[in-house]
Amino acid sequence: MMQMPQPDASVLAHRDAIVARLRDALPDAVIDDPAETRAYECDALSAYRCTPLAVVLPQTTRQVSRLLALCHDMQVPVVPRGAGTSLAGGSMPTADSVVIGLSRMTQVLEVSPQDRLIRVQAGRTNLSVSTAVEGLGFFYAPDPSSQLACAIGGNIAMNSGGAHCLKYGVTTNNLLGVTMVLMDGSVVELGGPMGESGGLDLLGVICGSEGQMGIVTEATLRILPRPAGARPVLIGFDSSESAGACVAAIIRAGVIPVAIEFMDRPCIRATEEHAKAGYPDCEALLIVEVEGTAPEIDEQLSLIRDIAQGFDPVEFRESRSEDEARRIWLGRKSAFGAMGQLGDYICLDGTIPVTALPKVLAGIGDLSQQYGMTVANVFHAGDGNMHPLIIYDANTPGDLDKAEAIGADIMRLCVQVGGCLTGEHGVGIEKRDLMGVQFDPPDLEAQMRVKDAFDPHWLLNAAKVFPLGVSAPRRERRLNSKAPDAA
Amino acid sequence: MRPDTETQVAEAIRDATGPLSITGGGTRLWPDEGQGARLDMTGLSGITLYEPEALTLVVRAGTPLAEVNQTLAAEGQMLGFEPSALEGSTIGGVAAANASGPRRVLSGAARDALIGVRFVDGQGQVVRNGGRVMKNVTGYDLVKLMAGSRGTLGALTELSFRTTPLPQACTTLQLADLDPAMAVPALSEALGGPFDVSAAAWHPAHGTLIRLEGLAASVASRAAALSDRLGGFGTVTQMQGNPWPQLEPAAAGGDLWRIICRPSEAAALLSRLPVPLSLDWGGALIHVCLPQGSLPDLPRFSGHARRIRGDGPAILPAPHPVAARIERDLRARFDPRGIFQGTH
Numbered sequence: 001m002m003q004m005p006q007p008d009a010s011v012l013a014h015r016d017a018i019v020a021r022l023r024d025a026l027p028d029a030v031i032d033d034p035a036e037t038r039a040y041e042c043d044a045l046s047a048y049r050c051t052p053l054a055v056v057l058p059q060t061t062r063q064v065s066r067l068l069a070l071c072h073d074m075q076v077p078v079v080p081r082g083a084g085t086s087l088a089g090g091s092m093p094t095a096d097s098v099v100i101g102l103s104r105m106t107q108v109l110e111v112s113p114q115d116r117l118i119r120v121q122a123g124r125t126n127l128s129v130s131t132a133v134e135g136l137g138f139f140y141a142p143d144p145s146s147q148l149a150c151a152i153g154g155n156i157a158m159n160s161g162g163a164h165c166l167k168y169g170v171t172t173n174n175l176l177g178v179t180m181v182l183m184d185g186s187v188v189e190l191g192g193p194m195g196e197s198g199g200l201d202l203l204g205v206i207c208g209s210e211g212q213m214g215i216v217t218e219a220t221l222r223i224l225p226r227p228a229g230a231r232p233v234l235i236g237f238d239s240s241e242s243a244g245a246c247v248a249a250i251i252r253a254g255v256i257p258v259a260i261e262f263m264d265r266p267c268i269r270a271t272e273e274h275a276k277a278g279y280p281d282c283e284a285l286l287i288v289e290v291e292g293t294a295p296e297i298d299e300q301l302s303l304i305r306d307i308a309q310g311f312d313p314v315e316f317r318e319s320r321s322e323d324e325a326r327r328i329w330l331g332r333k334s335a336f337g338a339m340g341q342l343g344d345y346i347c348l349d350g351t352i353p354v355t356a357l358p359k360v361l362a363g364i365g366d367l368s369q370q371y372g373m374t375v376a377n378v379f380h381a382g383d384g385n386m387h388p389l390i391i392y393d394a395n396t397p398g399d400l401d402k403a404e405a406i407g408a409d410i411m412r413l414c415v416q417v418g419g420c421l422t423g424e425h426g427v428g429i430e431k432r433d434l435m436g437v438q439f440d441p442p443d444l445e446a447q448m449r450v451k452d453a454f455d456p457h458w459l460l461n462a463a464k465v466f467p468l469g470v471s472a473p474r475r476e477r478r479l480n481s482k483a484p485d486a487a
Numbered sequence: 488m489r490p491d492t493e494t495q496v497a498e499a500i501r502d503a504t505g506p507l508s509i510t511g512g513g514t515r516l517w518p519d520e521g522q523g524a525r526l527d528m529t530g531l532s533g534i535t536l537y538e539p540e541a542l543t544l545v546v547r548a549g550t551p552l553a554e555v556n557q558t559l560a561a562e563g564q565m566l567g568f569e570p571s572a573l574e575g576s577t578i579g580g581v582a583a584a585n586a587s588g589p590r591r592v593l594s595g596a597a598r599d600a601l602i603g604v605r606f607v608d609g610q611g612q613v614v615r616n617g618g619r620v621m622k623n624v625t626g627y628d629l630v631k632l633m634a635g636s637r638g639t640l641g642a643l644t645e646l647s648f649r650t651t652p653l654p655q656a657c658t659t660l661q662l663a664d665l666d667p668a669m670a671v672p673a674l675s676e677a678l679g680g681p682f683d684v685s686a687a688a689w690h691p692a693h694g695t696l697i698r699l700e701g702l703a704a705s706v707a708s709r710a711a712a713l714s715d716r717l718g719g720f721g722t723v724t725q726m727q728g729n730p731w732p733q734l735e736p737a738a739a740g741g742d743l744w745r746i747i748c749r750p751s752e753a754a755a756l757l758s759r760l761p762v763p764l765s766l767d768w769g770g771a772l773i774h775v776c777l778p779q780g781s782l783p784d785l786p787r788f789s790g791h792a793r794r795i796r797g798d799g800p801a802i803l804p805a806p807h808p809v810a811a812r813i814e815r816d817l818r819a820r821f822d823p824r825g826i827f828q829g830t831h
Contacts, residue, residue: 113675115749115750137681138679200817201634201636202814228681293708385622442612443615446629449817454813
C-alpha cells in the first residue's frame with residue numbers, strides 16, 4: 001500500500017480561515033462541503049482516496065494567479081486537477097491541500113490554420129480540441145484512450161501519449177507554448193513559435209512534470225492536417241514471440257505505421273466475450289494501421305503483408321470498408337472495458353526496447369504463474385509501451401497488495417531490459433517509491449533541483465513522483481520553518 | 488583539456504578553477520561563447536548501442552555527426568530529426584544547440600528525437616535522464632532541458648536518439664518566382680494539406696522549395712496532388728539536385744540574425760528587413776544579414792530575434808522576466824560555481 005505523508009496540522013487547524021480567504025477572493029468558485037469535495041477524493045487510480053480541504057474551480061488565468069498567490073501566502077499545499085483521469089494518482093488530493101480544478105476553463109482562444117496551431121484554455125478536453133479544428137481539415141495528434149474526458153492541462157502535466165505516437169509523438173512533441181501560473185502567483189509564458197523560446201527549453205521540462213512546477217492555464221498546440229485516409233489490418237499469430245518478431249521486422253523494413261497494437265490471448269478472449277469483434281482465437285494478434293491516399297495505403301499494406309507471411313500468421317485480415325475497419329478496432333478499443341468485466345485491475349505502462357518484447361512477455365508469463373494472478377497484455381507494440389493488466393479482486397483481503405507486488409516486479413523487469421517504469425501514465429503516487437529502481441540518487445537530486453527553481457517551498461503536488469524518503473528533507477523544510485500561526 | 492572518458496570529464500569539471508567552454512566541433516558558437524578554457528569533448532567518441540529494429544541509437548557526445556550519419560545510412564536509417572548541416576559538427580554539439588534542419592516541420596527538432604542523456608553537472612556529478620525508449624514519462628524530462636542548453640547546465644557525455652528509416656524516394660518542388668513574403672502563404676498551403684511535406688523553405692537562388700519523401704509511388708502521387716493545389720501561386724516544377732544543405736546560412740559581411748516567428752507574422756517582419764538569406768520551417772525561421780552592430784526595428788511579434796554571429800550577443804525582445812529568473816535559478820543550481828560559459 002502506498003503511504004502519504006502526515007497532513008500539515010497547522011493547515012488543518014486553520015481550515016475555516018483558509019476557506020474564508022479563498023471564498024473572499026473567488027466567491028462562486030469554492031467548494032468546501034465534505035459531501036461535495038468527496039467527488040474530488042480520487043482520480044482513475046481509485047484504490048487511493050483522500051478528501052481535500054477545499055476545491056476551487058477558477059475560470060481565468062488571473063483567478064488561478066490570485067488563488068495560488070493566496071495559498072502561497074498561507075503556505076497551503078495545492079493539488080492541480082485537470083479532469084481527474086490520471087491512472088497514477090497524479091491528481092489525488094492530500095487532506096491539507098486545496099484542489100485547483102480546470103473544469104471551468106474550456107474555451108478555444110484562437111485557431112490559426114496558417115500557423116497550424118490552436119490555443120485553448122487548459123481544462124478543454126483532448127478530443128474537443130480535435131473537434132474544434134476538424135472542419136478546417138486538421139486534428140490534434142496525441143490521443144490517450146481517455147481522450148473523451150481528459151483535459152489538455154492534465155495531458156501536459158503527464159506528457160500523455162496515445163496509440164499513434166509512433167508517427168506523431170506524444171504531448172511534448174505537439175506542444176508549442178503555455179501560459180503557466182507559478183505557486184507564488186506569477187504568470188509566465190513558455191515556448192513560442194515552433195515551441196522555441198529564446199533561452200532554455202523550460203516548456204520541455206514543465207511538460208510531464210506532473211503538476212509540480214505550476215498550473216498551466218492556457219496551451220498552444222500544434223495541429224496537423226488530417227491524413228487522406230487510414231486503414232488497419234489484423235494479423236493473428238500462434239505465439240507472442242512471432243508477433244513480437246513481426247513488429248521488429250516491419251520497422252526494420254522501413255515502414256513506420258501510425259499504430260501497431262498488440263493483444264495476447266487472455267486479452268483477446270476477454271474482449272471477444274465482451275465486444276464480439278470476431279477476433280481469431282490465437283496466442284497473439286497485431287493491429288497495424290497505415291495512413292495516406294488509397295494507393296499509398298496499398299503500397300504500405302502490401303509490404304506489411306509480405307513481411308507478415310514470414311512469421312506464419314494464422315490470420316491476415318484486411319479491411320475493405322469503413323465497417324470492416326471499425327470491426328478490427330472494436331476489440332482493441334473495448335479491451336479495457338472488457339478487462340473490467342474480469343475483475344478489478346491495475347494497468348501498468350512500462351516501456352521496453354522493442355527488441356526485448358519476447359523476453360519481457362515470457363517474464364510476465366512466469367511472474368503470472370508464480371503469483372497465481374491473471375495478467376493480460378494489450379499495448380502499443382511499435383514504441384514498446386506495454387500495458388500489462390493485472391486482474392485482482394478488491395474485496396479479497398490482500399489481493400491488492402499481491403497485485404501491486406507483481407506490478408512492481410513487472411516494472412523492475414522493464415527497467416532491467418533497458419526500459420522505464422512508465423511510458424505515458426506518469427509516476428504519481430503509484431510508481432513513486434520505485435523511482436530508485438530506474439534512477440540513482442544524483443539523477444533524482446538533479447530533477448528535484450528543477451522543482452526547487454519553480455516551487456521553492458514544495459507546495460505543489462509535493463508528495464508525488466519522488467520516493468517520500470527522498471523528497472522528505474525538501475518537503476519538511478517548509479513545515480519546520482513555519483511560524484505556528486502562519487495561516 | 489581533452490578527456491577520453493566520462494570520469495575524466497567529471498574530474499576536469501571538479502578541478503576547474505575558472506570558466507570552461509564545453510566544445511564539440513565548435514561549429515555553432517554564438518557571440519561571446521567559447522571564451523573559457525576549452526573542454527574538448529571529441530575524445531568521447533563512438534557508438535555505444537545501435538538497434539535498427541528498435542529505432543534506437545546511443546552514442547558518445549564527441550562522435551562526429553558525419554560518422555553517425557554513415558553508421559545509420561549503412562542500415563538504411565537516419566537520425567529521427569534532420570540536423571542542420573555543418574562540416575565538422577559533433578553529435579553532442581548538435582544536441583547542445585538543438586540544431587535542427589528543414590525536416591523539423593515534419594519530424595520535429597533535435598530535442599524531439601533525443602530520448603536520453605548522460606551529462607556531468609557543474610559540480611562534477613554524473614546525471615542520467617531519459618533512456619533508450621521513445622515513450623518515457625518517468626520523472627522530469629531533463630533531456631529537453633539539456634537539448635539547446637548550449638553547455639550552460641552540464642557537459643553532455645552520451646546521448647540516445649530515435650532513428651527513422653531513410654526515405655526510399657525524395658523530390659523537391661520549386662516555385663521559382665515568389666518573393667519571400669509571398670512564399671510563406673504557399674508554404675502554409677502545402678503544410679496545411681495531407682501531403683506529409685518534409686521541408687518548406689525559400690532561398691534567394693532557388694525560390695520557394697517544398698520537399699516530399701517516402702515510398703516512391705507515394706512521393707509521386709503526393710507531388711502531383713500538391714502541384715495541383717499550389718497552381719494558384721505560379722508554375723510548379725520538380726527540381727533537379729539537392730538545394731537543402733544551402734538552407735544553413737553561410738558567413739556573410741555583417742551580423743547574422745536568426746528570427747523565429749509564426750508564419751503569419753513573417754510578412755510584417757520581412758517588410759522591415761533586407762532580403763533574407765533563407766526562410767525555413769514554412770516561414771517560421773528567418774536568417775538575415777544586418778549591418779554590423781545594428782538592431783532590427785521589428786513590429787511586436789510572438790517569437791524572438793537573436794544575433795548568432797557578429798558583434799556581441801543580442802536578443803529581441805528581452806526575455807520574459809519570470810522565465811529569465813527561472814533560467815538564472817536553474818543555471819545556479821546546476822552550476823553553482825558559474826564555470827560554464829554561456830550567453831543568454
